Amino acid sequence: MVDYEKTVLDLVRPIVDDKNSLSVKVMPSLDDREILLYIYANSDDVARLIGRKGAMASAIRQMMSVASRKEDKRVTIKFESY
Structure with missing residues (x-):
């Protein structure tokens, strides 16, 4: 079974400034x-996680869709x- 919290946290942690x-x-x-x-972060980091045009x-x-498909x-x- 996949630990979705840990998986998404491992994906986004290198992207944000305030880990x-x-x-x-x-x-x-x-x-x-x-x-x-739900991913909670400060507003600058959320903007970075969303990116340009999403x-x-x-x-x-x-x-995450690929991880959950199994x-x-x-x-x-x-x-x-x-």
């Missing part, structure tokens, strides 16, 4: 096949700043 403020939370979903991940966010979502799960990723 201590970065956190990833798995939230419950109504659908058993859906995994809802290119970086799309790449992160695509990587378990027949669907990963939804949300970016939140504080």
